[in-house]
Amino acid sequence: MLLDLIFGRRPNQANPSAPETISVSGRPVALQFTRHPRARRYLLRLLADGTARVTIPRGGSVQEARRFAERQTAWLETQWQRLQNLPRVKSEWVAGSQILFRGERFTLECPAPGMIQWGSELVRIKEATDLRPAIQKHLWRLAQRELPPRVRELAKVHEVEVNRISIRNQRSRWGSCSRHGNISLNWRLIQLPAEVSDYIILHELMHRRQLNHSARFWQEVEAACPGYEAAERWLKQNAGLLGS
Ligand SMILES: [Zn+2]
Structure with missing residues (x-):
């Protein structure tokens, strides 16, 4: 459990081998690339663990995939908020709780x-x-x-x-x-x-x-x-x- 999160540090700057991140509303979101020969276009998904995954189509590049993700930060922010609000612990409150x-x-x-x-x-x-x-x-x-x-x-x-x-x-x-x-x-x-x-x-x-x-x-x-x-x-x- 994290007490808090300090925004503004980019771990990949300190350690080049660390995963790449993208800044979404000032928050670093891990970026992951995956190639898919049958994909026709770049696809972006926000996974349950908060990683943004870009699928690269045949003939595509990591560079273009990164640019694609950077253009979608507003969408990522919406998805991230949605993820935060997903109920993870099912515990109901009823009278007597x-x-x-x-x-x-x-x-x-x-x-x-x-x-x-x-x-x-x-x-x-x-x-x-x-x-x-x-x-x-x-x-x-x-x-x-x-x-x-x-x-x-x-x-x-x-x-x-x-x-x-x-x-x-x-x-x-x-x-x-x-x-x-x-x-x-x-x-x-x-x-x-x-x-x-x-x-x-x-x-x-x-x-x-x-x-x-x-x-x-x-x-x-x-x-x-x-x-x-x-x-x-x-x-x-x-x-x-x-x-x-
Ligand atoms: Zn702190």
Whole structure:
């Protein structure tokens, strides 16, 4: 499980034998080429593991295949988003299920038909079979409302500049930071204890000073967030949340 992803590094520059990548919205996507004598044209597919595979037809070249993929980055971005949103863990939420919210466990209760409640939250639902989509939407909205102001607040305290802040449905990480200061956070931060959520935000903010995980980076994290090791432990123990 990755805590985060740092955009902007191109591994193939450091190591020429590493697989080639293509930049899709600032994110490196591995590029794979395969020749197919019966293919009539170049074909592009985004595989389940996130690799972009280009099929080269008879008489085609890797160079042309690369150019072909580069022209399709908008399509790749759409496919990538679709992949992120595929449900990988089938676990339904029904009345009586327990969910984690702001670091506490709550039981989903149904106080009235078409209503679901936990803690201070009340959500109207249409379909009663699986409550997850409606609840996730609600949690996402809360995350969208609360997380960006918190990022800006902490950025101000620690005197780092941030650019765009987006709230996403990432399956394998809590957050990311691009070299241009675009910060993405997982909506699931709303499920975490406040100090763990703050740690993730501070972690991404410190990447504005060090775009790596060097000892110097961890010194910055330690200075900004002295309790970070406990937060790291909490995340390791609750890594399963990302898949849900
Ligand atoms: Zn990091």
